Amino acid sequence: MDSHPEILTPSDKERRFFEVDEHYQRGVDAYIDSAFGDPRADQRLGIVSSQLMPPRVESRLKVIDRIAETCPEVKLVALLRDPIDRAASFFRFAERRSGRGGTDFGAFFERALRKHGGLESIPFVAAGCYGAILESYAARFGRERLLVLFTEELEFRPEFLYSELFEFLGVDPGHTVDGSMRLNVGGMHERISEAAMLELRTELQERVWPHVGDRNVRIGFNWWLRQVWNIEPDAEPVTIPQAVREQLAELYLPDAELLEQRLSVRAPWVKRISEERSGGSRPIASPG
Numbered sequence: 001m002d003s004h005p006e007i008l009t010p011s012d013k014e015r016r017f018f019e020v021d022e023h024y025q026r027g028v029d030a031y032i033d034s035a036f037g038d039p040r041a042d043q044r045l046g047i048v049s050s051q052l053m054p055p056r057v058e059s060r061l062k063v064i065d066r067i068a069e070t071c072p073e074v075k076l077v078a079l080l081r082d083p084i085d086r087a088a089s090f091f092r093f094a095e096r097r098s099g100r101g102g103t104d105f106g107a108f109f110e111r112a113l114r115k116h117g118g119l120e121s122i123p124f125v126a127a128g129c130y131g132a133i134l135e136s137y138a139a140r141f142g143r144e145r146l147l148v149l150f151t152e153e154l155e156f157r158p159e160f161l162y163s164e165l166f167e168f169l170g171v172d173p174g175h176t177v178d179g180s181m182r183l184n185v186g187g188m189h190e191r192i193s194e195a196a197m198l199e200l201r202t203e204l205q206e207r208v209w210p211h212v213g214d215r216n217v218r219i220g221f222n223w224w225l226r227q228v229w230n231i232e233p234d235a236e237p238v239t240i241p242q243a244v245r246e247q248l249a250e251l252y253l254p255d256a257e258l259l260e261q262r263l264s265v266r267a268p269w270v271k272r273i274s275e276e277r278s279g280g281s282r283p284i285a286s287p288g
Helices: 021-026 028-036 057-070 083-098 105-116 130-141 151-156 158-169 194-211 215-229 242-263 270-276
Strands: 076-080 146-150 238-240 282-284
Touching (some): 021 028, 057 130, 076 130, 076 151, 083 242, 105 238, 105 242, 130 146, 130 242, 146 151, 146 242, 151 158, 238 242
Parallel strands (some): 076 146
Antiparallel strands (some): 238 282
């Protein structure tokens, strides 16, 4: 998206502001200086972050209040993926961060269920309840200020998706985006160890970064190094047991109905999840 000359986003994903008290209290001007440098007057500034859709109501309303206070004319874009695929993606992320690199989603799910005491209380599960989350945004900002897109469109009709996105944002809709590079890589293992990564980053700090004046270039490259390059793609997809799939489907299907009723968008995964409730375990080929 930020290849568009009229759009500027931070050089790294998840440059948090609204949801972090310390950052928000510093003020929006300090955040813009840090995240965007010296933007042109004609550029639209934007944040790309899944953290702007917290599943807990209290956290979500706090974020929404802060966005409304800081950016009263904001335009909101939600790019949604199949929530069961999203759960599989979180499993990969959690296993990679823990160093376990396990392959048993069922055991991972059961541990989370015992820890949180209920399906809707599991954060990575509740984060896929898009209808409930986006209903809060639409209620505050109005449906016309919220664009809902799906990753299926990004995969199969990227030109259409970007044209719709750019038109919604009020920039040139004819801009062409190179969709060949993926910024979400699904994998449970890292290419190099934490010690090797520290050594590499130290070399960059001593030999390269003194010659690069733009701080955000350094931040963006370091983010790419850790979150893209250093993730080894999995050879095998994650398998979610049928019993777990049924539990997730029981939660996500009504939420998808809410998405359609309140926001007038039909999730492309509704039919797939409905049919899979009567099938067996299947791999989840999640890209991120």
